[in-house]
Amino acid sequence: MYQRIALFIAVPMLLLTNCNTTKNSQPPRTPPMVILKLDDLWFEDGLVHPGWVQVVDFLNSLEIKGTIGIVGNSLEEGDSAYFNWIKERHAEGYEIWHHGFCHCRHKEEDIEIREYRGEDLAAQTTSLLKTQQLAEEKLGITLRSFGAPYNSTDEHTASALAEIPDLKVWMYKETDCSTDKFLLPRIAEVNIEYPVHQPDFEQFKAGYEQFKNEPILVIQGHPRSWVEEESRFEEFKRIILFLVEEEVTFVTPYGYYLRE
Numbered sequence: 343m344y345q346r347i348a349l350f351i352a353v354p355m356l357l358l359t360n361c362n363t364t365k366n367s368q369p370p371r372t373p374p375m376v377i378l379k380l381d382d383l384w385f386e387d388g389l390v391h392p393g394w395v396q397v398v399d400f401l402n403s404l405e406i407k408g409t410i411g412i413v414g415n416s417l418e419e420g421d422s423a424y425f426n427w428i429k430e431r432h433a434e435g436y437e438i439w440h441h442g443f444c445h446c447r448h449k450e451e452d453i454e455i456r457e458y459r460g461e462d463l464a465a466q467t468t469s470l471l472k473t474q475q476l477a478e479e480k481l482g483i484t485l486r487s488f489g490a491p492y493n494s495t496d497e498h499t500a501s502a503l504a505e506i507p508d509l510k511v512w513m514y515k516e517t518d519c520s521t522d523k524f525l526l527p528r529i530a531e532v533n534i535e536y537p538v539h540q541p542d543f544e545q546f547k548a549g550y551e552q553f554k555n556e557p558i559l560v561i562q563g564h565p566r567s568w569v570e571e572e573s574r575f576e577e578f579k580r581i582i583l584f585l586v587e588e589e590v591t592f593v594t595p596y597g598y599y600l601r602e
């Protein structure tokens with residue numbers, strides 16, 4: 343009987359306590375940081391692809407900084423308008439990052455060789471250095487972060503990257519070879535695209551809810567593919583607007599590395 347009375351008194355007191363003080367409540371959740379890992383900038387038909395232009399316009403309208411994965415050989419072909427477009431993004435705070443030199447793959451006796459998977463060390467080092475040097479020469483930008491085409495690498499890639507101390511960050515490293523680079527891993531469930539090239543807000547949100555307590559989410563997308571169907575870009579916009587509502591902080595790979 344006494345216990346029942348005690349409970350009867352205790353419950354309203356608890357409620358009162360919860361309403362009037364923050365002492366027993368959960369600390370507010372810190373929203374994660376988010377890197378928009380946007381891949382595949384090429385010089386195409388004498389232009390920056392319209393998919394890139396619309397994504398940058400949208401992000402700029404919200405004062406969000408994205409990142410741009412540049413394919414190095416585009417810097418051999420591009421014109422001054424192309425270089426200036428990239429330099430303007432860099433000045434706005436976008437990170438221009440190393441996304442290979444040729445983004446190419448070919449078959450040798452039924453084995454697929456990719457730019458950084460299956461090539462020897464010398465070829466990988468040469469390819470990495472070419473993009474790094476072209477960015478310095480044509481853009482005046484020192485690239486600081488790397489993400490392989492197709493996210494495909496092997497044991498030589500880590501050794502080749504070790505030859506380039508200016509590159510500090512490696513996104514989506516998928517082997518367990520040791521490296522001196524700062525790693526930004528992939529969380530497969532949290533992506534912009536499901537499957538690749540198809541932004542999907544609902545699937546993104548489900549993955550985000552599962553991993554929102556992570557300190558950093560690196561989410562990948564391909565802006566060139568989002569002009570193919572209007573709905574793709576609309577889904578991307580929904581993802582970004584949701585993240586803004588969640589009050590995440592948008593950061594760049596190198597920016598995140600520097601604050602670590």
Ligand SMILES: [Zn+2]
Pocket residue numbers: 381382441445490491492
């Ligand atoms: Zn790519």
